[in-house]
Every structure is written in C-alpha cells, then in structure tokens.
Amino acid sequence: MRPGTRVRKWASRWCSKTAMDRLIDPMIADLQHEHAASTSGSWERCQILVKGYAVVLKVLVICLAVDTARTLLVGWNDTAVRRGFASAFVAMSLLTGLLTTPPFMQSLSRGNQIGWLLLLLLPQALPLSLPVSLLVGVVYGLHGRIPTRTVRRTVLLIGLLGSVASFATISWLVPAANQAFRVTIAKSVVVHGMNQVSPASVREQAIADRNDGRLDRAGVLLFAFHARRAVIGAALAFALFGLGISALRTGPAATAAICLLGSAVYVGYFFELRSVSPSLFSDERVAILLAWFPNALMLITSGAFLSAREHTSVRETT
Amino acid sequence: MSRGAVAPTLSAKETLILELLVEHSEMYGLELVAASGKQLKRGTVYVTLGRMEDKGYITSHVEAAPSAAGGLPRRMYVATPLGRRLLTAWSKLARQFVTEFAR
Numbered sequence: 001m002r003p004g005t006r007v008r009k010w011a012s013r014w015c016s017k018t019a020m021d022r023l024i025d026p027m028i029a030d031l032q033h034e035h036a037a038s039t040s041g042s043w044e045r046c047q048i049l050v051k052g053y054a055v056v057l058k059v060l061v062i063c064l065a066v067d068t069a070r071t072l073l074v075g076w077n078d079t080a081v082r083r084g085f086a087s088a089f090v091a092m093s094l095l096t097g098l099l100t101t102p103p104f105m106q107s108l109s110r111g112n113q114i115g116w117l118l119l120l121l122l123p124q125a126l127p128l129s130l131p132v133s134l135l136v137g138v139v140y141g142l143h144g145r146i147p148t149r150t151v152r153r154t155v156l157l158i159g160l161l162g163s164v165a166s167f168a169t170i171s172w173l174v175p176a177a178n179q180a181f182r183v184t185i186a187k188s189v190v191v192h193g194m195n196q197v198s199p200a201s202v203r204e205q206a207i208a209d210r211n212d213g214r215l216d217r218a219g220v221l222l223f224a225f226h227a228r229r230a231v232i233g234a235a236l237a238f239a240l241f242g243l244g245i246s247a248l249r250t251g252p253a254a255t256a257a258i259c260l261l262g263s264a265v266y267v268g269y270f271f272e273l274r275s276v277s278p279s280l281f282s283d284e285r286v287a288i289l290l291a292w293f294p295n296a297l298m299l300i301t302s303g304a305f306l307s308a309r310e311h312t313s314v315r316e317t318t
Numbered sequence: 319m320s321r322g323a324v325a326p327t328l329s330a331k332e333t334l335i336l337e338l339l340v341e342h343s344e345m346y347g348l349e350l351v352a353a354s355g356k357q358l359k360r361g362t363v364y365v366t367l368g369r370m371e372d373k374g375y376i377t378s379h380v381e382a383a384p385s386a387a388g389g390l391p392r393r394m395y396v397a398t399p400l401g402r403r404l405l406t407a408w409s410k411l412a413r414q415f416v417t418e419f420a421r
Contacts, residue, residue: 022368030348032389055361
C-alpha cells in the first residue's frame with residue numbers, strides 16, 4: 001500500500017471536499033512521489049515518511065478545526081445545533097448539581113455556613129458531568145440525522161475540545177479547588193492528599209512506592225493516575241458514542257435508555273474496580289488497560305452503530 | 319480608484335511563489351518548497367497556494383498520473399495572467415519604495 005493511503009481514506013470521512021482537493025490530496029501525492037523517487041537507504045526513506053506524515057496530520061487537525069468552526073458558526077441558525085447545546089447545558093447543570101449537592105449539604109450540616117463553598121465543589125463534578133452532557137447534547141441535537149461527514153467532523157472536534165477542557169479541569173482546577181475546600185473547612189493549613197495534587201505527582205509517588213515494595217499503595221496511585229487520564233478521554237468517547245446512538249434511529253425512550261445504560265456502565269465499571277486487589281495495578285500496563293477499557297468499548301460500540309447505519313442506508317438505496 | 323475598491327496586495331510568501339511560478343511555468347507543492355530555499359514551509363505552502371487560487375493569482379490542475387511512479391497524481395500550480403501582472407506591479411512598487419527610502 002502506498003504511503004498516505006490509509007490517512008487519505010480516514011481524512012476523506014472527516015474533511016470537506018475542498019480541503020481534500022486543495023490540501024490533503026496534493027500533500028499526500030507529493031509525499032508518495034517523494035518516497036517513490038527517493039534512491040536513499042531505508043532510514044532516509046523512513047525519515048521522508050515521518051516528516052511527510054507529521055505535516056499531513058498537522059494540516060489535517062487545522063482543517064478539521066477551521067471547517068468545524070465555520071460549520072458551527074453557519075449552523076447556529078440550525079435548530080439541531082441550538083437544541084444540542086441547550087440539551088447539553090441542561091444535562092450538565094442537572095448532573096453537576098446532583099453531584100455537588102450531597103457533599104455541600106454534608107458540610108452545611110457540620111456547621112459550615114459558607115455558601116460559596118459550593119463553588120469549590122463544582123470542579124470535581126465536571127469530569128463526569130462534561131462527558132455525559134456531551135453525550136446528551138450530541139444525541140438530542142442530531143436526533144436521528146444521517147451522520148454525514150460534516151456531522152462526524154463537528155462531533156469529533158467538540159469531543160476533542162471537551163477532552164481539552166477535562167484535561168485542564170483534572171490537572172489544575174480540581175486539585176486546587178479540593179485543597180481550597182479542605183483548608184476552608186479546617187480553617188488551617190492542611191497537607192495535600194491524593195485528590196489535591198496534580199496527576200503527575202500521583203504517578204511520581206506511585207513509582208516511588210513500587211520501588212520501595214509498597215505494591216498495594218503503588219497500585220492504588222497508578223490506577224488513580226491512569227483513571228484520571230482515561231476520564232480526560234471520556235469526553236471524546238462519550239461524544240462519539242452519542243454519534244453512534246443517534247445513527248440508530250431509535251425512539252426517544254430507547255435512546256434515553258441506551259444513553260443511561262452507557263453512562264451507568266461506564267461509572268459502575270470504575271466503582272466495581274475498587275473491589276479488585278490494588279497490587280494488580282502496580283503493573284502499569286494492567287492499570288492502563290483497565291483504565292482505558294470503557295473508553296475503547298464506547299468507541300467500538302459507536303463504530304458498530306455507525307457501520308450498521310451505513311449498511312442499512314446502502315440496502316435502502318439499492 | 320473608486321471609493322471602496324481595495325487594491326490587491328501580495329505577502330512575502332505569495333510574492334516568492336509567483337516569482338518561482340513565473341520562472342518555472344508550472345510546479346508542484348514540494349517543488350516550490352525545495353526551490354524557495356526553506357522560505358516556504360511544507361505544511362503551510364498548500365494553504366497559501368489554496369488562498370492564492372481563491373484570489374485568482376494562480377490556477378492548478380491535476381497532472382495525468384505517470385505510469386511509473388503510480389500513486390495519487392500531483393497538483394501542478396501555474397501563475398495566471400492576473401498573478402503575473404500583479405507581481406510585475408508589486409515588484410515595480412517595491413523597487414520605487416527602496417529607491418525612495420534609500421535617499
């Protein structure tokens with residue numbers, strides 16, 4: 001297979017025809033000719049490929065971002081876009097409220113009459129409420145629409161942006177807000193716990209514990225680190241899962257049930273893993289595999305739903 | 319010039335691309351990058367070429383695929399008459415500026 005063939009096939013599903021004709025195809029054509037014409041050794045030819053692919057991928061990301069931003073701006077008058085944003089906003093507000101109310105009521109019952117403590121609790125709800133709200137927004141925004149290239153591209157970019165927001169929230173906002181909450185409650189200086197330090201610090205501590213033979217603690221920390229990373233990717237996984245569900249063309253009740261089931265399975269999976277022996281996660285490969293499994297499952301399921309829709313469309317037109 | 323009319327302009331990269339195309343008649347993207355002496359970047363040249371084509375300074379066509387190399391046919395770029403006239407005018411203006419400000 002010639003270099004760039006698979007990338008071109010993938011790009012053609014997501015990029016506009018103009019971007020393919022003007023940018024992607026000329027880049028890949030030049031790369032293929034450069035590679036074929038090279039009389040250098042295999043190492044130089046490999047370098048040609050690496051440089052070529054790096055440029056193609058960079059331009060691809062820029063294309064996707066520009067095309068999608070243009071689509072969203074132009075499509076704002078589209079009911080689907082507004083419905084999607086409205087559904088996502090409502091879902092996020094409800095879920096964030098649901099997750100932050102119990103700890104807030106608990107702190108109130110302990111005599112902490114500080115209303116603004118609720119603001120410090122909000123960030124820790126975001127890593128879960130953001131992906132679920134994306135799922136709801138995509139499903140109810142698309143409402144059974146055909147997942148065209150433009151739609152897929154838009155959902156992919158929204159999912160990526162959601163993951164970037166999750167990354168910022170989990171890496172900086174949640175640890176800082178948690179620590180501020182604890183200091184406010186205790187009214188004194190409090191040592192940082194696992195949930196109040198950055199993910200990178202958690203991993204450093206885990207490696208140190210593993211080297212010292214404290215496998216249980218290392219396992220807990222390693223899994224916590226990789227689970228946080230996986231939750232960052234959850235925004236993209238949930239958005240694409242929503243794309244797959246919307247392609248199924250099921251009724252509102254069935255759609256809601258699938259969304260709820262998917263979210264419940266995702267959250268329940270992490271709860272169930274708490275019963276597994278922590279020393280199992282001291283092997284980082286196991287921790288990575290188990291942390292990312294739900295995201296992978298969502299992506300595979302979405303792919304299956306989209307394929308099923310494509311096959312149905314082909315059968316209907318023939 | 320009438321009120322509201324906007325004079326076309328050429329950026330440094332567009333000027334370089336037009337100069338190379340006028341000199342070589344038709345070139346493909348990587349050829350332009352190689353001939354520019356690293357002034358044009360591999361990633362951005364295609365974006366610039368696309369913009370210039372929108373403005374009408376250049377035109378492009380897909381070459382007939384050579385049977386030996388195979389693969390996708392390359393997109394070849396050619397300066398349009400508008401692009402050539404603009405380059406001539408812009409070069410003349412640039413020379414006048416240099417002369418004027420060198421005094």
